[in-house]
Amino acid sequence: PALRGPGGPPPAPRSPARGAPRGCLAGSVLAGALAIKACRLELNVKNKDRWCHEIQIMKKLDHPNVVKAFEVPKELDFLVNNVPLLAMQYCSRGDLRKLLNSPENCCGLKESQVLSLLNDVGSGIRYLHENRIIHRDLKPENIVLQDENGKIIHKIIDLGYAKDLDQGSLCTSFVGTLQYLAPELFDNKPYTASVDFWKIYFCMKDPKFIFAWEEMTGEVRFSAHLPNPHSLCSIIVEVMESWLQLMLDWDPQQRGGGTDPETGCARCFQLMDQILGLKIVHVLNMTSARILSLALHPEESVHSLQSRIESETGTSAGSQELLLEMGICLDPRKPASQCVIDGVRSWDSCMVYLFDKSKTIYDGPFASRSLSDCVNYIVQDSEIQLPILQLRKIWAEAVHYVIGLKEDYSRLFQGQRAAMLSLLRYNANLTKMKNNMVSASQQLKAKLKFFHQSISLDLERYSDQMTYGISSEKMLKAWKEMEEKALQCEQTGDIGFLDEQIVALHTEIVELQRSPHARRQGDLMENLEQRAIELYKRLKPRAPDHSYSDSTEMVKIIAQTVQSQDWVLKELFRHLSKLLGCKQKIIDLLPKIEVALNKIKEADNSVMQMQGKRQREIWHLLKIACSVMDACVPVLCQFGGISTGLPLFFLGRIPFAHLLEENLSYLDSFSTVIQEAKHDQNNTNPWTFLK
CATH class of the missing domain: 1.20.1270.250 (Substrate Binding Domain Of Dnak; Chain:A; Domain 2)
Incomplete structure (x- = not known):
């Protein structure tokens, strides 16, 4: 088997004293571990050629959603079974099959994971097709996961069955994993890049069928809809069903929708871009515990969003309070897209909470989510043997x-x-x-x-x-x-x-x-x-x-x-x-x-x-x-060295000495009043300090 797979655990380093190369190297340029892949011992000549071909293809590819190949370190640069080793980026989070087999995902991935997978794998396949390469063996085991800056990135690996279209426009070889082969490969007919669109699904009898299952009686049933239960909102379900019908068409000429003559791009990729470009707001109604998903129109206002919410929930726009996760209200001056965080497209990652301002008493709890038919069957009779x-x-x-x-x-x-x-x-x-x-x-x-x-x-x-x-x-x-x-x-x-x-x-x-x-x-x-x-x-x-x-x-x-x-x-x-x-x-x-x-x-x-x-x-x-x-007429009188001014008409009626004494007393008192007023005015703090 391979020395190490891109999605497996790192091997223990071998002792240099034993003359064997180290199994895990961390290159300073790569800033990460390398996955070293070698051929199986029992490979025949044809498979050895395929292996060398894979190395050639891998070395010329450079895309974030395709595992990158590197030069083998000098201490590992030797032949195993007369074929070279392949050094690739090591992805530590396992493969998609491991993720799908997780009990938490037994009824499908979360919406955020589905959209992330669609974006990454779609981008990787588009890159391969643009470089005229058909993978021909796309399956969950050949999609690995890597954590890059806290975000899970999906990467395509194992191009051993890849076909370089530069070697010939028609492909007729029968290669790949049987469970995931497109129908035309079984007929040994010429095929095109549309075999990669078939992905991991089986033959469907009707172009609209996207899902098949086997009943207990052995009868195979088909459906044009995704199976329940799942974790997708109604908007994503509708567009994904249409996209899957396009991708799983039995006719290879119709599969993927063909090529748009104006853009030269496959229509399936255009539809995929439309799905990933949807701005969907998921509103949790706190008065009913139900989630309302609405696709936002370009530049839609908050008022328009509230009107749509009113028609769906019955809560008037004036009574609505829409809160983001941090308790911030939507700004009515900004477009409604303010509640859709860039890069997050799902309600399991982002939610808007609707409160009714006319209510302060909430009557919860509400009825729990409904049981599926089969779960309800065992709930009714838990002792039944199945x-x-x-x-x-x-x-x-x-x-x-x-x-x-x-x-x-x-x-x-x-x-x-x-x-x-x-x-x-x-x-x-x-x-x-x-x-x-x-x-x-x-x-x-x-x-x-x-x-x-x-x-x-x-x-x-x-x-x-x-x-x-x-x-x-x-x-x-x-x-x-x-x-x-x-x-x-x-x-x-x-x-x-x-x-x-x-x-x-x-x-x-x-x-x-x-x-x-x-x-x-x-x-x-x-x-x-x-x-x-x-x-x-x-x-x-x-x-x-x-x-x-x-x-x-x-x-x-x-x-x-x-x-x-x-x-x-x-x-x-x-x-x-x-x-x-x-x-x-x-x-x-x-x-x-x-x-x-x-x-x-x-x-x-x-x-x-x-x-x-x-x-x-x-x-x-x-x-x-x-x-x-100042109105008094001054009359200068000398008495004991003191001068004063008196009205002239006082001189003939009042004794002079008495008049002088009274005038001096009056002037002295009035002068005191004036001096005190001036003193108070000077010592009074400015009023403006209290402003």
Whole structure:
């Protein structure tokens, strides 16, 4: 056998002391291990020629979906059986057959895997055909998997049966693996590249037939549809069935759809590109736990998407909240394709979660996914003895059902998590608005305190100066009204009732975050899934001939999984309802905070205006006082070295000494008032610091 296959485990290195070459080399240029392939010892001359031909073909190919050949390292560059070795890229994830045989895939690959396989293998085959090479032995064993930067890449290997069309336009040799040969190869007729389109399917009686199975009676049945159950959405199922009908046509001339005369490309590849280019949004309706798949039109808007969702679900566009995985709402200003991540085309990788904003109480859990007919048959009578061959199919569907129940819960839990993240975003916005409100309230209180202190002092000083004959009842009344208005502003700045509601809501949200139901609760279902898989694995190796068994253990697992899902979904929807209730409280609080903040700003502006008006009136009062003094006619009088100015008409009526004393007292008091006013004005902090 080969020293090492491209998809197998790396061999242990041999000791250099024994003179043998190392079996596994990691080249610095290749940055990875090499797979070394050698001929079998019993190869005849024809097969040796085929082997050398494979090496020649491999060395000239360079495509990410075809295993790349490299020069054999010098320490391994020797002949085995008179033929050279073949050094290839080592792919560590095994082949497609291994993946298909995995119990998790007993009813087909996931949608993301199907589309990835279609893209990679289709691209590799297109490359080979463009280079005029027919593979002729394409099967799951000849497709290997490699992990490149966290992404699984499929690569075509084993070109031992490949035919280079440059050697002749017609091919007539009978080569390949019997189970996967195209019909024309059995007839020994000339064939073309369309033999690669046949792939791994059998002869179909009708051009529309893409699936065949054998009944227990031995009768072979055909269908134009993919078998159920599977993991594909309805949109992909429809286009894949059409594509498979094209690829599995019995007529080699019609198979693949022929060549487009305008582009020169096979129509099957054009259709494949259309399938891979579909932008499909998968919407999980959290009110019904059902998935809605919609193919997006080019540049379709979010509003258009919501209208289509409304027609399918009955949830009005105005009540829809579409959340992405991280709890972010779809932006209505962007196209609907924002919810389709580049490179991810399936609902097992990307989902949009639909919530009904008119509801805060969700009534789940909902009815579990329906059982297939054959699984329902053993559930009704778990002790019935059935042939092992038949049980393999039934138990495969049972495993698929158990896995499906777990995945249904996982998707709903992810929807709950998106709701929690959305709630936290709303809560962050609430906290920001609350902080703005508290800050504005504190500034208002500080300004009101300063305003009350200053107006009290102004009223006191105003009363003192009234004895000198300067007063204004109108101004005094206005100041009194300012005091009353300031008291009303104090009431506006009182936000205690809102603050209490916000604190209580924050506490409730923290409790929801700490709740065990905020974390995944599917451990029991995962254990049951593993039990179902192990049970299926033990059944597969059993000889199918004349062997029977019941399904008691498998039915127990199904029943326990249904019960477990029912319990976790009850808790999930109860927790989800609490999340949505808190979110609604935030939605109700936000406009109240906005109103309170606007009122505080209005009160702040009022206080600023009242303070400015009063300051202008004080300076106007001072101006009047100065004008009165300037209006007096000065009369210079000398008395004890002190001079003063007095009105002339006072001299004839009041004794001079008394008049002088009164005037000096008046001037002294008024000067004191003016000096104090100037001193207060100079020592008063600028008002603008409170803005």
